[in-house]
Amino acid sequence: MLVLSLLPSFGFADFIGVVRVIDADTVDVGDVRVRLHAIDAPELDQTCETAAGQPFACGMWATAQVEARFGGQTARCEALDTDRHGRTVAKCRVGEADMGAEIVSAGWAFAYRRYGMDYDLDEKVAYVAGRGLHGYRVQSPAAFREARGQGRLPPDPACRIKGNISGNGQIFHVPGQEFYDRTGINEARGERWFCSEAEALRAGWRPARR
Structure with missing residues (x-):
């Protein structure tokens, strides 16, 4: 009993280690790759928009904030699950901070309610206060990942024109047109991303009518 009373108050941990930040919801704790439980942050290559419509590299920004706060510190983690990428899903504490x-x-990430309501209230308070990402126009990280997987997001943000091949031939779509968002690019089929309309025209694509 005396030994237990002398233990620190942070409680039980499955593993302990120094934090190395991968992105705003994924860290290495020692040699364990950890996906933090019930939160979802913008992907590293995800961009958001300011109120004025200017692009903002929100994924890199959020990662930098988490790195500044937790990088190099010791975390104590409780493993809860393993995700489909083989990462340990865990709740981690640095000192007394969850x-x-x-x-x-x-406002560096969102509550991921699909996997738990642990941080529902934390997000609502951040939203009302307009903290961090809540001050920008942000696509949910899950929606961003889905769109990227379907070829609907450009690998280079500067080259956003979609060169699509269909029964109507080689047609390019520019942001703002009716079918732009729903059009996916499959490069294995010869479809392409273009950086300008002139480039698309030179390559033999014609503009979409709407």
């Missing part, structure tokens, strides 16, 4: 709660409260 990493997930602090990241969501600061």
Whole structure:
């Protein structure tokens, strides 16, 4: 009993290690790759928009905030699950701070309610206060990943014109046109991304009518 009373108050941990930030919801704790439980942050290559419509590299920004707050510190983690990528899903603490709660409260990530309601209130408070990502136009990270997987997001943000091949031939779509968002690019079929309309025209694509 005396030994237990002398233990620190942070409680049980499955593993302990120094934090190395991968992105705003994924870290290495020692040699364990951890996906923080019940939060979802913008992907590293994800961009958001300011109120004025200017692009903002929100994925890199959120990662930098988490790195500044937790990078190089010791975390104590409780493993909860393993995700489909083989990462350990865990709740982690640095000192007395629940990493997930602090990241969501600061507006660096969102509550991932699909996997738990742990940080629902933290996100609502951050939203009302307009903290972090809540001050920008942000596509949900899950929707961004889905769109990227379907070839609907450009690998280079500067080259956003979609060169699509259909029964109507080689047609390019520019942002803002009616069918732009729903058009996916399959490069294995010869479809392409273009950086300008002039480039698309030179390559033999014609503009979409709407």
